[in-house]
Amino acid sequence: MASTYTPPVQLLIDELGRLPGVGPKSAQRIAFHLLKIPADDVNRLAEAIIDAKKRVRFCERCFNVADSTLCPICNDDARDSSLVCVVEESRDIVALEKTGEFRGRYHVLLGAMSPLEGIGPEDLKIRELVARIEPEGIEEVILCTNPNTEGEVTAMYLARLLKPIGLKVTRIASGLPVGGDLEYADELTLGRALEGRRSVED
C-alpha cells in the first residue's frame, strides 16, 4: 500500500502505533501534534524517554522496575523472603505497597497468559519465579494477578505448577470484583483482599 505521508512522518506514525493502546488514528494524531509543537518540547520528551530507558531497568530477581541490579524491595533485608506475591506488572506492586499489609517480597510476571493472543507461560517470567523458590526459601506464593479471565487463567496455571513442589499457594481474596484491574482497586479493598487470601484450585 502506498503511503500518503513522506517517509519520516510515516515512520513516526508506525512507531507510535506500536505503543500499547495507540491505534492507527491516535498514532496519526500524536504524530501531527509532535510536528506542530516547538522543537524544545519534542526534545524534552525524547530525552525523558531515553533517560528513563537508560536509568531504569528491571530488578534481576523480581523484575520490578529498579535503578540498580536489585529493586529496593529485594534489597530490603527486613522483608520476609519466605513469602512472595506474584503480580502482572510493576505498577501492581505500587498498589499493594500502599496497603501497608504486605511484608514479603514480589515477583513480576511482566504480563498475563492470554491464550487468545498466543501469550503463553514461556512469554512470562515464570521460569525465573521457579528458580527463586529454593535459593530464597520461599514457602508461600500469593497469586495477585488481575481478577479477570487472563489473570485467573495465569493464577490457575501457576497453582498447577507450584503446588506439586510443596509450596503453599494462595490467591488474593475474591472480595475484589471480577473484571477490573488490580491497579484500580483502592487500598482498603486491596488490603482486605490480601488479608483474606484463600487456597487456590488448579
Next chain:
Amino acid sequence: MSGLYHDTGVVLRTYKLRESDKIVVIHTRDNGKVRAVAKGVRKTRSKFGARLEPMSHVKLLLYRGRELDIVSQAEAVEPLSPMLSSLDRASQGLAALEAVDQLSLEREPNPQLYKMLVGVLRTIAAEPSPLNVPAFYWKLLAREGFSPQLDECVRCHGSEPAVQLVAFDLNEGGVLCRSCRSGQAISPAALGLLRDILGGRLQHALRQEESPATHEVSALATRALEYQIERRLKAVAMFEAH
C-alpha cells in the same frame, strides 16, 4: 443507522483501550459479530463488573455507532465463575471462543453459531470432558459443510470388514484403507470416537476419559479446523503443549 438496540451474546475477546476502557468483541444472537466500546470497565467499581470478560454470556443494550458500538448496559445471563473455576474449564472455554471468533462475521446474523457456543460453554461448565472442544470443532466443521467420510475408503470405496480403515486425509476428506492410505494414521479407537461425535452418539463420546484416542481425535479436530479457516489456532496449542 444508529440508535439503541437489544441483543444477547457471548464475549469472544477484549482489547484494552485507553486508560480504563475496553473494546469487547461479542458474538450476538441477532447481529452476528459486534465490536463495542465498554467505558470504564477496567475500574474495579465499574458497573459492568465481570459481565464483559471473555466467555461472559450477557444480555446487552448497545448503542450503534459508525465504527464501534457502545455498551450501554450489560446483564449476566449465566454466571462466569464456573468457567473460571478450573484451568481445564477456562482453557476449553477459550479454545471454543477462538474458533467462533474465526467463523463469526461482523454484523452477519448467525443464531445457530450463537446457540452452539452457548451449548458448549454450558457443557464445559458442567464437566470439562477431554472431548468437549474437539467435538465442538467437528460440529462447527459439519455446519460449514465439511463432514468427513468415516465409513468407507474415500479412494476405493472399500468398507470394513473387507478393508481396514487406517488413515485420515484432510485433503481427501475422510478415511483411507491400508493400500490407498495417505495423510495421517488413525487408530480404530479414535475412528470410533469420531463416528460417535458425528453420528449422533455425542454423549457417549463426552463420557470418555482422557486417553491416546481422545488426544488423537483432539489433534485431528484442531488440524481440520485450521485447514478450514486457513490459520493456526492459538489457545488449543497452548494447553496441548502443557
